[in-house]
Amino acid sequence: MLKKAAAVLVGLLGVAAIVLLIVDFDVIRHWTAIHIGSINESGPFYGFWSGFGSDISEFAIAVGIYTGVRKVNCHSRRCWRIGHHPLDGTPYHLCKLHHPDVPKGGARIEDILAQYKKYQDTQGSAVSSAPTAKKATAARKAPAKK
Numbered sequence: 001m002l003k004k005a006a007a008v009l010v011g012l013l014g015v016a017a018i019v020l021l022i023v024d025f026d027v028i029r030h031w032t033a034i035h036i037g038s039i040n041e042s043g044p045f046y047g048f049w050s051g052f053g054s055d056i057s058e059f060a061i062a063v064g065i066y067t068g069v070r071k072v073n074c075h076s077r078r079c080w081r082i083g084h085h086p087l088d089g090t091p092y093h094l095c096k097l098h099h100p101d102v103p104k105g106g107a108r109i110e111d112i113l114a115q116y117k118k119y120q121d122t123q124g125s126a127v128s129s130a131p132t133a134k135k136a137t138a139a140r141k142a143p144a145k146k
């Protein structure tokens, strides 16, 4: 009941504000013209570009920073850290706090070697049967049989 009364009151205030804008529009237009810099200046667009128009580039900088931060930060919801670690099998990049394979408090050499061993085990025979760089160079140096 109280929420409904508050909503009705806000609606009535909104209607009153719109009516006041319609009745007294010249004052609002003049205030806006002064504050965006399009009146009382030496040229028709000098006031705009030296006033409100100069803020366009600042807005573009702010949007660029936001976009850059949004692209590189952790894809976990509301996490502001940088997502350095891609999560295998997904398009997501996570921070060291949210990635399941990154140990908390920093990786020790044992953790790094365990991950490398796990990688080698998942590669299985593909790694062992793949030609190594040493074998490939030896094959290249061998004389061709005629």
Ligand SMILES: [Zn+2]
Binding pocket: 074, 075, 076, 079, 080, 081, 094, 095, 096, 097, 098
């Ligand atoms: Zn995170």
